[in-house]
Amino acid sequence: MSKEELLKKMADSVVNLDVEEAKKSAEEALKMGIPPLEAINKGLAKGLQKVGELFENKEYFLADMIMAADAFKEGMEVLTPHIKTEGSKKGVIVIGTVKDDVHDLGKNVVSTLLASEGYAVYDLGIDVPAEEFVKKAKEVDADIIGLSALLTTTMERIPEVIEAIRKEGLRDRVRIIIGGRPVTSEFAEEVGADAYCEDAIKALEIVKELLEV
Numbered sequence: 001m002s003k004e005e006l007l008k009k010m011a012d013s014v015v016n017l018d019v020e021e022a023k024k025s026a027e028e029a030l031k032m033g034i035p036p037l038e039a040i041n042k043g044l045a046k047g048l049q050k051v052g053e054l055f056e057n058k059e060y061f062l063a064d065m066i067m068a069a070d071a072f073k074e075g076m077e078v079l080t081p082h083i084k085t086e087g088s089k090k091g092v093i094v095i096g097t098v099k100d101d102v103h104d105l106g107k108n109v110v111s112t113l114l115a116s117e118g119y120a121v122y123d124l125g126i127d128v129p130a131e132e133f134v135k136k137a138k139e140v141d142a143d144i145i146g147l148s149a150l151l152t153t154t155m156e157r158i159p160e161v162i163e164a165i166r167k168e169g170l171r172d173r174v175r176i177i178i179g180g181r182p183v184t185s186e187f188a189e190e191v192g193a194d195a196y197c198e199d200a201i202k203a204l205e206i207v208k209e210l211l212e213v
């Protein structure tokens with residue numbers, strides 16, 4: 001099987017809601033030497049994208065989306081321990097999914113990658129109120145706060161968090177990066193975030209850039 005075929009097989013396992021197959025194809029990807037992040041981005045995540053379309057077209061229901069997420073998680077569990085680690089602590093990042101939003105798969109990919117690259121990552125999970133981001137950022141003296149939003153309704157929480165950070169007088173010290181499906185770079189600019197990242201690899205690049213200056 002070629003690399004492309006295997007990546008497609010991974011995506012299909014998610015679309016077919018096949019948890020076992022997601023696990024098996026992730027193991028095959030490792031054997032084939034496909035970098036774990038590539039297997040996540042070009043395999044498993046592509047499947048979830050398709051599931052999103054099927055849900056939008058009412059061909060899939062919420063239960064299908066839940067099972068697809070389970071298949072994704074199963075594949076991730078196989079792959080994440082193999083993301084290379086770089087050790088030394090380079091910066092402190094607080095990350096979470098904004099209030100009223102429970103999507104965390106993409107955020108988890110970002111957290112895992114940043115942690116594996118040696119950043120101290122404090123992942124606050126899902127449905128995180130603005131005050132909690134502020135509290136944690138103060139407690140751990142964060143360099144960067146990462147906000148994830150997957151719904152058009154919850155992306156409006158992002159400016160609320162930024163405002164809370166500003167009110168606490170932390171805005172000059174903390175960089176803010178944002179991501180998630182409805183978010184764009186225009187939106188980032190509009191709400192005064194420092195950067196929008198379309199995926200985890202971009203997030204790593206941006207974090208490196210922001211911490212250099």
Ligand code: B12
Binds near residue numbers: 105196
């Ligand atoms: C899986 C899924 C779910 C799962 C989530 C499970 C989980 N543990 O996360 C479940 C079933 C729970 C779910 C629930 C719902 N969902 Co949903 N879901 C999805 C789906 C199919 C995939 C999302 C995903 O994980 N993608 C894979 C990851 C790897 O990609 P990603 O999230 O985009 O993350 C990458 C980047 O965006 C970026 N990134 C993400 N976060 C961050 C953060 C930072 C700081 C940075 C730098 C980068 C970054 O890097 C990531 C890695 O590369 C999407 C469809 C889609 N195309 O997004 C719909 C989708 C987001 N859901 C949708 C909806 C409507 C819902 C529900 C309202 C459904 C319902 N009727 O109840 C609920 C909402 C619950 C809530 N209050 O949050 C809609 C949203 C539509 C809209 N206009 O807002 C979508 C778009 C489906 C659709 N096309 O209609 N969902």
